[in-house]
Amino acid sequence: MTDVAVYAGVSHQTVSRVLNDSPLVKEETRAKVLAAIELLGYRRNNAARMLATQRSGRIGMVSAHLILHGPSRIATAVQEAGHQAGYEVSLVSLPEFSADSLSRAVDRLLDEAVEALVVAVAHPAAREITRALRTPIPIVLAQGVVPGQSMAAGIDQVAGAVAATEHLLDLGHTHVAHVTGPLDWVEAGQRRDGWQLAHERRHLLPGPEVTGDWSPASGYAAGQRLVADPSVTAVFVANDDMALGVLRAFHEHGRRVPDDVSVVGFDDIPEAAYFWPPLTTVNQPFSLLGRRAMELTLQALEGESEAVATLLLPELRARASTGPAPS
Amino acid sequence: MTDVAVYAGVSHQTVSRVLNDSPLVKEETRAKVLAAIELLGYRRNNAARMLATQRSGRIGMVSAHLILHGPSRIATAVQEAGHQAGYEVSLVSLPEFSADSLSRAVDRLLDEAVEALVVAVAHPAAREITRALRTPIPIVLAQGVVPGQSMAAGIDQVAGAVAATEHLLDLGHTHVAHVTGPLDWVEAGQRRDGWQLAHERRHLLPGPEVTGDWSPASGYAAGQRLVADPSVTAVFVANDDMALGVLRAFHEHGRRVPDDVSVVGFDDIPEAAYFWPPLTTVNQPFSLLGRRAMELTLQALEGESEAVATLLLPELRARASTGPAPS
DNA sequence: ACGATTACTGTGAGCGCTCACATGCCTAGC
DNA sequence: GCTAGGCATGTGAGCGCTCACAGTAATCGT
Numbered sequence: 015m016t017d018v019a020v021y022a023g024v025s026h027q028t029v030s031r032v033l034n035d036s037p038l039v040k041e042e043t044r045a046k047v048l049a050a051i052e053l054l055g056y057r058r059n060n061a062a063r064m065l066a067t068q069r070s071g072r073i074g075m076v077s078a079h080l081i082l083h084g085p086s087r088i089a090t091a092v093q094e095a096g097h098q099a100g101y102e103v104s105l106v107s108l109p110e111f112s113a114d115s116l117s118r119a120v121d122r123l124l125d126e127a128v129e130a131l132v133v134a135v136a137h138p139a140a141r142e143i144t145r146a147l148r149t150p151i152p153i154v155l156a157q158g159v160v161p162g163q164s165m166a167a168g169i170d171q172v173a174g175a176v177a178a179t180e181h182l183l184d185l186g187h188t189h190v191a192h193v194t195g196p197l198d199w200v201e202a203g204q205r206r207d208g209w210q211l212a213h214e215r216r217h218l219l220p221g222p223e224v225t226g227d228w229s230p231a232s233g234y235a236a237g238q239r240l241v242a243d244p245s246v247t248a249v250f251v252a253n254d255d256m257a258l259g260v261l262r263a264f265h266e267h268g269r270r271v272p273d274d275v276s277v278v279g280f281d282d283i284p285e286a287a288y289f290w291p292p293l294t295t296v297n298q299p300f301s302l303l304g305r306r307a308m309e310l311t312l313q314a315l316e317g318e319s320e321a322v323a324t325l326l327l328p329e330l331r332a333r334a335s336t337g338p339a340p341s
Numbered sequence: 342m343t344d345v346a347v348y349a350g351v352s353h354q355t356v357s358r359v360l361n362d363s364p365l366v367k368e369e370t371r372a373k374v375l376a377a378i379e380l381l382g383y384r385r386n387n388a389a390r391m392l393a394t395q396r397s398g399r400i401g402m403v404s405a406h407l408i409l410h411g412p413s414r415i416a417t418a419v420q421e422a423g424h425q426a427g428y429e430v431s432l433v434s435l436p437e438f439s440a441d442s443l444s445r446a447v448d449r450l451l452d453e454a455v456e457a458l459v460v461a462v463a464h465p466a467a468r469e470i471t472r473a474l475r476t477p478i479p480i481v482l483a484q485g486v487v488p489g490q491s492m493a494a495g496i497d498q499v500a501g502a503v504a505a506t507e508h509l510l511d512l513g514h515t516h517v518a519h520v521t522g523p524l525d526w527v528e529a530g531q532r533r534d535g536w537q538l539a540h541e542r543r544h545l546l547p548g549p550e551v552t553g554d555w556s557p558a559s560g561y562a563a564g565q566r567l568v569a570d571p572s573v574t575a576v577f578v579a580n581d582d583m584a585l586g587v588l589r590a591f592h593e594h595g596r597r598v599p600d601d602v603s604v605v606g607f608d609d610i611p612e613a614a615y616f617w618p619p620l621t622t623v624n625q626p627f628s629l630l631g632r633r634a635m636e637l638t639l640q641a642l643e644g645e646s647e648a649v650a651t652l653l654l655p656e657l658r659a660r661a662s663t664g665p666a667p668s
Numbered sequence: 669a670c671g672a673t674t675a676c677t678g679t680g681a682g683c684g685c686t687c688a689c690a691t692g693c694c695t696a697g698c
Numbered sequence: 699g700c701t702a703g704g705c706a707t708g709t710g711a712g713c714g715c716t717c718a719c720a721g722t723a724a725t726c727g728t
Contacts (some may be wrong), residue, residue: 342685
């Protein structure tokens, strides 16, 4: 920086002003400085800047299972929203779901002097752990959100599951089976709750429940068990990947979809519309969620009072995999 | 840090030594310092450390289309390998494929003082742009790699495409149709080359070629065009997502897979084995690629001579979507 | 024509750490 | 008993930037 200053014939402070777009620098001087910067290939040293300003301009995000559709969409959306707000977003992904690995990830981010933390980990323990953190920075949850929680943005999983289940009940099915996700995920539990709630509201007994792990393979295994039960005419599967496995199991056993059995998924992955048959599913507004989470973060950063959780509404996408109950 | 030093009754330098695991500090003193750190909730200021050491311990990665399977797998693998080597990995994703957006992403990373750059962008221009960069840091390519290139790790797309095509020719098909990816992706071109090469080697004429954009929707559109051609008994599709669309188009037109027509995909996404029928496809060793790219990066960081590109071999996974040519 | 304002630019300290070096202490060797 | 050498610790400078403040020159009003 001194080099630039000398070359442009000004003081280091003037160079600093040019770099920070200060309005109090003469156009002519600015041009000289800019030219010197260009010529010398100068880049401002961010570490020094951070040290002097006591700010990092960085927001930390911790996420898990980035290979899955939902988490990866959320991470992308948060990152983009952060960039737009002029922040750098550091993403650390958890190798596994342990308290230990979470706190190591947070540690890592704290070392980078992040000014806020967005936690998108669907494990119920995530809430407690992050709450127990003794740091003054704002923490926003973007997954595994329960209603009424403060500083959190989520998608209403219960509402989505109710919509999916009701869609099937409306078609005349008397009960709906359910393939759950791993129940240590907040979302998996909430989708299961919604499925039960929809039955309760109509005074119906829910169909059988099988637990999966989000993977197509687990859906396939679940499907094979459901095939054995002839009373099952409708299945609500907790995500699209597992629904794919369920569809395959039904195909293999000659059960036609939707003639013999209807299937609904969750997530609306890009592939879902091209399954055979095209999958009725629940679309989640991930991009919106990312933006909302970032809004909350920025508000907190500006010292606004703690906002309450926002729950966004997912939306049913009816396709060919669901039809009236067989008579 | 001074606070800690005072509290522990030592000098700031001793605290620094404890923080850096220096062996020249007495066990007793170390314990005192550690206690003071714990009590005061002290965290070392990384910005100051970077400023003093002139090192950032950070590797930059630029990637595009993180929603797609391949790119996201590569990014995850690189990040993990970097962490294991004690580096922080900053990932910036490109909103689009322009030279401008690439150089902005690189700028962003250079601002963070990254010590090396991993570029995983499949666009041919990426190579030129990064090469033209006037920075002394090592740059490693992890996608869009052509053989013989230096400082790059890639997966041999041509070999994969040859394997896929030959698998079909071996089954007695006299020619294979091809659904390409967007041809401004290096990988899409290379898979197309491999498809042609396999035909040439057997002195056969390749079947029709349709261009897609990686999405299931584009695969579906391509499938509808291929259905119209009764001579098409085998299709090599440049990725699994498009293959899904192709399968659906065939289903809709009553063409049985694999009895009437065989389909091969590329990528081996987790869903592929559960398509209907299960999709024969080409598995790419993404995790290995990520590790390899990081190895190259670390070598370059240690000042080793420029290594030549590594090309990893993908592997055909034969499943039920391919069968003998109809007689 | 003078001080009061405005517009721009310069000065020096300090952010929190590590580096190179200086110092003090203890043990071993003769 | 004295010194050479190793171990443990302390000292001060400086990394590259921004902040608060102190100039200096040009402009204005009366």
